[in-house]
Amino acid sequence: MRASxxxxxxxxxxxxxSQKGAGVGLSFYAFFANRNDDPELLMEAAEWWIRTHRLDHFEKAAKIRSMVADMPE
Incomplete structure:
Protein backbone atom coordinates (compact mmCIF):
# COMPACT_ATOMS: atom_id res chain seq x y z
CA MET A 1 0.00 0.00 0.00
CA ARG A 2 1.40 3.35 -0.97
CA ALA A 3 2.35 5.71 1.85
CA SER A 4 -0.15 8.40 0.82
CA SER A 18 -12.72 11.35 17.60
CA GLN A 19 -16.09 12.48 16.18
CA LYS A 20 -18.19 9.38 16.83
CA GLY A 21 -16.32 7.22 19.33
CA ALA A 22 -14.33 3.99 19.27
CA GLY A 23 -17.22 1.89 17.99
CA VAL A 24 -17.69 3.79 14.73
CA GLY A 25 -17.69 1.70 11.57
CA LEU A 26 -16.70 2.64 8.05
CA SER A 27 -16.17 1.19 4.60
CA PHE A 28 -13.21 1.74 2.30
CA TYR A 29 -15.30 4.32 0.45
CA ALA A 30 -14.84 6.60 3.48
CA PHE A 31 -11.30 7.32 2.27
CA PHE A 32 -12.46 8.90 -0.99
CA ALA A 33 -14.50 11.85 -2.22
CA ASN A 34 -17.93 11.21 -3.70
CA ARG A 35 -16.52 11.43 -7.20
CA ASN A 36 -13.99 8.93 -8.44
CA ASP A 37 -11.02 11.20 -9.17
CA ASP A 38 -8.30 8.57 -8.60
CA PRO A 39 -9.50 5.13 -9.77
CA GLU A 40 -6.10 3.48 -9.24
CA LEU A 41 -6.01 4.53 -5.59
CA LEU A 42 -9.62 3.44 -5.09
CA MET A 43 -8.82 0.01 -6.57
CA GLU A 44 -5.73 -0.28 -4.37
CA ALA A 45 -7.86 0.32 -1.27
CA ALA A 46 -10.54 -2.10 -2.51
CA GLU A 47 -7.94 -4.79 -3.23
CA TRP A 48 -6.46 -4.43 0.27
CA TRP A 49 -9.90 -4.39 1.94
CA ILE A 50 -11.71 -7.07 -0.08
CA ARG A 51 -9.20 -9.48 -1.60
CA THR A 52 -6.26 -9.29 0.79
CA HIS A 53 -8.10 -9.14 4.11
CA ARG A 54 -11.63 -10.28 3.18
CA LEU A 55 -13.15 -7.62 5.41
CA ASP A 56 -16.88 -6.98 5.71
CA HIS A 57 -18.35 -3.95 3.97
CA PHE A 58 -18.35 -2.04 7.28
CA GLU A 59 -15.58 -2.51 9.85
CA LYS A 60 -14.64 -0.67 13.03
CA ALA A 61 -12.41 2.31 12.30
CA ALA A 62 -10.16 1.35 15.23
CA LYS A 63 -9.57 -2.10 13.70
CA ILE A 64 -8.70 -0.65 10.28
CA ARG A 65 -6.44 1.99 11.82
CA SER A 66 -4.58 -0.66 13.79
CA MET A 67 -4.18 -2.92 10.74
CA VAL A 68 -2.80 -0.09 8.60
CA ALA A 69 -0.56 1.37 11.32
CA ASP A 70 1.01 -2.06 11.92
CA MET A 71 1.88 -2.51 8.23
CA PRO A 72 5.57 -2.39 7.36
CA GLU A 73 6.73 0.59 5.34
Whole structure:
Protein backbone atom coordinates (compact mmCIF):
# COMPACT_ATOMS: atom_id res chain seq x y z
CA MET A 1 0.00 0.00 0.00
CA ARG A 2 1.40 3.35 -0.97
CA ALA A 3 2.35 5.71 1.85
CA SER A 4 -0.15 8.40 0.82
CA UNK A 5 -3.07 5.96 1.09
CA UNK A 6 -1.80 4.65 4.42
CA UNK A 7 -1.62 8.23 5.80
CA UNK A 8 -5.09 9.01 4.46
CA UNK A 9 -6.62 5.91 6.07
CA UNK A 10 -5.04 6.64 9.46
CA UNK A 11 -6.09 10.30 9.32
CA UNK A 12 -9.71 9.50 8.43
CA UNK A 13 -9.95 6.72 11.01
CA UNK A 14 -8.60 9.09 13.68
CA UNK A 15 -11.10 11.77 12.67
CA UNK A 16 -14.08 9.37 12.66
CA UNK A 17 -13.08 7.89 16.03
CA SER A 18 -12.72 11.35 17.60
CA GLN A 19 -16.09 12.48 16.18
CA LYS A 20 -18.19 9.38 16.83
CA GLY A 21 -16.32 7.22 19.33
CA ALA A 22 -14.33 3.99 19.27
CA GLY A 23 -17.22 1.89 17.99
CA VAL A 24 -17.69 3.79 14.73
CA GLY A 25 -17.69 1.70 11.57
CA LEU A 26 -16.70 2.64 8.05
CA SER A 27 -16.17 1.19 4.60
CA PHE A 28 -13.21 1.74 2.30
CA TYR A 29 -15.30 4.32 0.45
CA ALA A 30 -14.84 6.60 3.48
CA PHE A 31 -11.30 7.32 2.27
CA PHE A 32 -12.46 8.90 -0.99
CA ALA A 33 -14.50 11.85 -2.22
CA ASN A 34 -17.93 11.21 -3.70
CA ARG A 35 -16.52 11.43 -7.20
CA ASN A 36 -13.99 8.93 -8.44
CA ASP A 37 -11.02 11.20 -9.17
CA ASP A 38 -8.30 8.57 -8.60
CA PRO A 39 -9.50 5.13 -9.77
CA GLU A 40 -6.10 3.48 -9.24
CA LEU A 41 -6.01 4.53 -5.59
CA LEU A 42 -9.62 3.44 -5.09
CA MET A 43 -8.82 0.01 -6.57
CA GLU A 44 -5.73 -0.28 -4.37
CA ALA A 45 -7.86 0.32 -1.27
CA ALA A 46 -10.54 -2.10 -2.51
CA GLU A 47 -7.94 -4.79 -3.23
CA TRP A 48 -6.46 -4.43 0.27
CA TRP A 49 -9.90 -4.39 1.94
CA ILE A 50 -11.71 -7.07 -0.08
CA ARG A 51 -9.20 -9.48 -1.60
CA THR A 52 -6.26 -9.29 0.79
CA HIS A 53 -8.10 -9.14 4.11
CA ARG A 54 -11.63 -10.28 3.18
CA LEU A 55 -13.15 -7.62 5.41
CA ASP A 56 -16.88 -6.98 5.71
CA HIS A 57 -18.35 -3.95 3.97
CA PHE A 58 -18.35 -2.04 7.28
CA GLU A 59 -15.58 -2.51 9.85
CA LYS A 60 -14.64 -0.67 13.03
CA ALA A 61 -12.41 2.31 12.30
CA ALA A 62 -10.16 1.35 15.23
CA LYS A 63 -9.57 -2.10 13.70
CA ILE A 64 -8.70 -0.65 10.28
CA ARG A 65 -6.44 1.99 11.82
CA SER A 66 -4.58 -0.66 13.79
CA MET A 67 -4.18 -2.92 10.74
CA VAL A 68 -2.80 -0.09 8.60
CA ALA A 69 -0.56 1.37 11.32
CA ASP A 70 1.01 -2.06 11.92
CA MET A 71 1.88 -2.51 8.23
CA PRO A 72 5.57 -2.39 7.36
CA GLU A 73 6.73 0.59 5.34
Missing amino acids: LKRRIIEICDRKI
